Amino acid sequence: MDTELVTRAQRGDEEAFMSLAAAVGDRLHAVSHRILRDTDLAEDATQQALLAIWRDLPQLRDPARFDAWSYRLLVRACYAESRRNRQWAPNLRILPTDEMAGPDALSSVVDRDQLERGFRRLSIDHRAVVVLHHYLDMPLESVAEALGVPVGTVRSRLLHAMRGLRAALDADARPARQEAVR
Amino acid sequence: MSTDRETRLVRSWLEEGATVLPDRVLDAVRDELPATRQRRSVWPARRFPRMNRLSQVAVAIAAVIVVAVVGSRFLLGNTSVGGQGSAAPSVPPSPTASPQLLNDQGNLDGRYIIGSGITGRVTVAVPAGWSAGGDWVVRGPNGNAAPAGMAIRFYPATQLYKNPLRESDGLEPPETTVGALANAIATHRGWTATAPTDVTIDGLVGKVVHVTIPLDTVIGSDGKFLLFGDANGDQVWGFTPGQVFDMNIVGVDGQLVVIEAFHYPGTSASDLAAQQTVLDSIEID
Secondary structure (H helix, E strand, O other): OOHHHHHHHHOOOHHHHHHHHHHHHHHHHHHHHHHHOOHHHHHHHHHHHHHHHHHHHHHOOOHHHHHHHHHHHHHHHHHHHHHHOOOOOOOOOOOOHHHOOOHHHHHHHHHHHHHHHHHHOOOHHHHHHHHHHHHOOOOHHHHHHHHOOOHHHHHHHHHHHHHHHHHHHHHOOOOOOOOOOO | OOHHHHHHHHHHHHHOOOOOOOHHHHHHHHHHHHHOOOOOOOOOOOOOOOOOHHHHHHHHHHHHHHHHHHHHHHHOOOOOOOOOOOOOOOOOOOOOOOOEEOOOOOOEEEEEEOOOOOOOOEEEEEEEEEEEEOOOEEEEOOEOOOOOOEEEEEEEOOEEEOOOOOHHHOEOOOOOOHHHHHHHHHOOOOOEEOOOEEEEEOOEEEEEEEEEOOOOOOOOOOOOEEEEEOOOOOEEEEOOOOOEEEEEEEEEOOEEEEEEEEEOOOOOHHHHHHHHHHHHOOEEO
């Protein structure tokens, strides 16, 4: 992260902040999309997170910690969006039958559907840990710093979340059915 | 199912999804920036790097030169260097100069008016070596960060954060009297605090509560242990487990004002004495 940009934005330089937002926007959006599993909600959460970053940026004491700090605000925005919109509009992508060429492909689609369902059952807390650790490859210590919780909490959340996802995967040994999820 | 396979599946599944933020979102952010006020902050101590030996010698030589030049002017009376003295008497600095507004000055020395949204006139005398943080914080000679810093903050406040570590929990209802705010601070579950006792600041009777951030507190990456907030988004927070706040609450022109002196376990006795001297200098009109 360009700490000079962060410092300028901290002083109220809007252009510097927009350069910063352009630099981190894709990454934040990718994370929010994976946590919320909904395109519209993720866009709203990312927008709110960027505004929160602008608002609170003067309070960031160490510009070098911008990345971890921004994830914390993003996860908060995801919380807010999930609370604001409890009517989930799942974007489940169901492949047409003729794309399921063999048992592996079939299994893959089943796995993805089950992961999607299992993941949606998790709280935002648990989802955030899974996404930061398994999507961004952040070490647990960094996840803890980003979320502002002890490492032990992160570890237990990850354990719980992966247990939930494993249960979702194991629960369905049945043939794939194309169905809408509500 | 093996853990490896499960992890592989989850990681592969997470690769699917949006990776590009649409321009319209950035445009919306840009549109909203002017109406989104940045929150003020209290910066930790400005840390000055240690000077190396050469720098120390250079500074010492410069100081000797300055003292020599200034001293020679005193010794030579009105004689100006390089020519005849002016007939017009020079204007000596006023010993009773008007207090300046505290305004983020790097070096304080004199009496200052506190801003910070306080409607009454609160001034404080600050010795050389202290610095300002915005218009509401005077920092000690060792800054305001742990392990040895200290500062005094002045702010109007009526609402405490419900959870010092979770802003999303929101604020407690506003308090309307000195006693009620002091009790709310003293009984808050987010920290340890003493019972309120009476305190007098420049003749005004208020309450003081001593608050400590518990040593086992884990403060998040934003570095905030939230104390007070308001609907405008202004916040006051602490920094470090073990930090102690002497919260003096007085009513000034119908406004609840907190005059908060904070320090750390490592703050020296001499700095604490200096802090008390500054507190004793407060004048409220």
